[in-house]
Amino acid sequence: MSKFRKGEKRAQPAINTSALPDIVFMLLFFFMVATTSKDIDPIVKVKRPKSSEAIDLTPFKQRNEIDFVFVGLPLKESMGDQVRLQLDGQFGDPENIGGWKKLKAEDRGKAIETVITCLKTDAEVNYGYIYDVKEALRDVKALQVAYGAELGKIKLD
Amino acid sequence: MAKREIPEINAGSMADIAFLLLIFFLVTTTMDKDTGILRQMSVKIEIQPDQIVDVAKRNLMKIQANAQGQLMIRKDIAQLSDVREKVREFYLANMLDEVNPEMPRYKLVTKYFCDSNITEIDKYIAGLGEGMEAYEDFKLAERKEYEKRLRVIQTLGKPFREIEQVAAVQIELQTRTEYELLVSILNEVKAAINDLRDEKANELFGISYRVMVQQSTTNPDKEAEYADWIELIEILIPERIVELKPADKQ
Numbered sequence: 001m002s003k004f005r006k007g008e009k010r011a012q013p014a015i016n017t018s019a020l021p022d023i024v025f026m027l028l029f030f031f032m033v034a035t036t037s038k039d040i041d042p043i044v045k046v047k048r049p050k051s052s053e054a055i056d057l058t059p060f061k062q063r064n065e066i067d068f069v070f071v072g073l074p075l076k077e078s079m080g081d082q083v084r085l086q087l088d089g090q091f092g093d094p095e096n097i098g099g100w101k102k103l104k105a106e107d108r109g110k111a112i113e114t115v116i117t118c119l120k121t122d123a124e125v126n127y128g129y130i131y132d133v134k135e136a137l138r139d140v141k142a143l144q145v146a147y148g149a150e151l152g153k154i155k156l157d
Numbered sequence: 158m159a160k161r162e163i164p165e166i167n168a169g170s171m172a173d174i175a176f177l178l179l180i181f182f183l184v185t186t187t188m189d190k191d192t193g194i195l196r197q198m199s200v201k202i203e204i205q206p207d208q209i210v211d212v213a214k215r216n217l218m219k220i221q222a223n224a225q226g227q228l229m230i231r232k233d234i235a236q237l238s239d240v241r242e243k244v245r246e247f248y249l250a251n252m253l254d255e256v257n258p259e260m261p262r263y264k265l266v267t268k269y270f271c272d273s274n275i276t277e278i279d280k281y282i283a284g285l286g287e288g289m290e291a292y293e294d295f296k297l298a299e300r301k302e303y304e305k306r307l308r309v310i311q312t313l314g315k316p317f318r319e320i321e322q323v324a325a326v327q328i329e330l331q332t333r334t335e336y337e338l339l340v341s342i343l344n345e346v347k348a349a350i351n352d353l354r355d356e357k358a359n360e361l362f363g364i365s366y367r368v369m370v371q372q373s374t375t376n377p378d379k380e381a382e383y384a385d386w387i388e389l390i391e392i393l394i395p396e397r398i399v400e401l402k403p404a405d406k407q
Contacts, residue, residue: 017169017172018168020171020172021168021171021172021174021175024172024175024176024179025175027179028175028178028179028182031179031182031183031186032182032186034188035182035186035187035188036186036187036190036191037185037186037187038185038186038187049336049337049340049341050340051192051194051340051341051343051344052344052348053194053343053344053347053348053351054192054193054194054344055192055193055194055195055370055371055374056190056191056192056374057191057192057193058190058191059374059375061191066191068191071336116195118191118193119193120193121336122336123335123336123337123340124335124336124337125335125336126332126333126334126335126336127330127331127332127333127334127335127336127338127339127403128331128332128333128403128406130336130339131332131400131402131403131406134198134400137198138198138199138200138201139201141200143197143198143199143200144195144196144197144198145195145196145197145198146193146194146195146196147193147194147196147336147339147340147343148191148192148193149192149193149194149340149344150189150192151190151192154237154340154341154344154345155341156236156237156238
């Protein structure tokens, strides 16, 4: 009779996984709070420039006072190599934006003057194009514009 | 009677359900925040050539940039890093005392000045004929501005010095200037103005302007609390940035 029994396999105790759902729920809540929903899939390429004075537009979005317009080159090369607008899910040009804004304002039941237009523009788009878009917006009295920019330090040189 | 034991619910699949939800949220959401620089554009109106008013040179600070990314401020070659300091100087040069004839003047706004202007506007509106509604709106907007200034005098308890109403920062780019440069210039100009506003707000109310704005966009209670202060600061340090038509556009 020996005190130490050798060579006898002991069963491994099962790992307690009852806390696993808690951990996953924690992650879930983190992502629910920290992210915003993707309501449109971009069809133009937008790499935003940086700005330290940019403000968070989420409050306006929650109050439903903002329209997003993407400006950049089409993602698919077959769609051409000219800078285009993305109005909701479709391609557009500066001439179309006025009519689109009017429709959006009607859908919202809000005056066109109160809705901000956020131009999420690619850093390399020419100012002449932005100017055309702005003039088209001024024509329909949509005077509030937000220039999309990422929050961050800009390069000074 | 014997108590029946309640069988325990098997929670083993809870984690699976949570994972499913987690993955759903991971796929349908984005991390990047919607941020941007807010700008108010001016109303388009028809102007006759004889109605164009010349603005004195001292009141304008023209920032120009070409397609190669080179900058000029008031016709002097400059760097992006100079913009902030120059805009600051533009506002501060004559704020306390008239010293620099090349920078915008300040004038004293008194209660009497506002009152007399409001009576004059009222008289003008009363004398307008049919079909002049556009002028009436314009004049009413002007009247509101004087009312705001009266409120400022009331809050401060004394008259204040205000920069000339036509003083403005102009940004003139070319058609092929990149968007990034526009944002960078706007950023620097805004930063200079917001710094000045922060200093003013700290001096008067002990809270910075940026904090007030940030809190009032997210919290409706704060919005009501800070609305008057924000209005006051925005009159003391007005933000007038004008984007001009691209220099090479026909």
